[in-house]
Amino acid sequence: MTIRVVVVDDQDMVRSGLSALLSAQSDIDVVGEAPNGRLAIEVSRSTHPDVVLMDVRMPEMNGLEAARRLLDPPRGVVHRPKVLMLTTFDIDDYVYEALHIGVSGFVLRGAPIAELVQAVRVIAAGEALLAPSITRRLIEEMPRRRPGTHRASRLRLNGLTPREVEVLLLVARGLSNAEVAARLVVAEQTVKTHMTRLLAKLGARDRAQLVVFAYESGLMVPGAP
Incomplete structure (x- = not known):
């Protein structure tokens, strides 16, 4: 294509x-x-x-x-x-x-x-958020730059299922759908279904906004592997 x-x-x-x-x-x-x-x-x-x-x-x-x-x-x-x-x-x-x-x-x-x-x-x-050094630093700085977003994001996190939280965390670490599927030992189509639900529940347009949410909610800690 x-x-x-x-x-x-x-x-x-x-x-x-x-x-x-x-x-x-x-x-x-x-x-x-x-x-x-x-x-x-x-x-x-x-x-x-x-x-x-x-x-x-x-x-x-x-x-x-x-x-x-x-x-x-x-x-x-x-x-x-x-x-x-x-x-x-x-x-x-x-x-x-x-x-x-x-x-x-x-x-x-x-x-x-x-x-x-x-x-x-x-x-x-x-497939994945591009994460050169600039993007990673920006995302990791965001909770400090926008401290008021943490509580609201944390409440939205409570609306996710445990498996959706797992998928979100792996996406925030930069894994592709195929890599998430391999890590969770599920079909890639299952991961895509979880991604669709995550986008809908969190009102996110794409993976970039899911990663932002993971940091703002405290699910992903700056500097975590």
């Missing part, structure tokens, strides 16, 4: 370079580009990409607001792509908010092309 990608960055040379590098992959097709968040929304809604590679800081409309609109479209707009954000900062307040609105992952500007390509593939597949 070919992964359709839109590249969004306000620097022409960076945007062109990213597009060229991604287009060189046999399984990736760059279907559009945009220099700001406003145009990113227009391009994405006309080209229906699987993944939008989005810079965080841009003029006219920043990446966070554009991602919010793409991930929570108005009534009548069915398509909702995955969003992968580019950032130059290891710890950035934009990124904390991005996790909450459903952004699927982050890569640092200047990351090796292999890491960027793998990020696009992983997020397009929806």
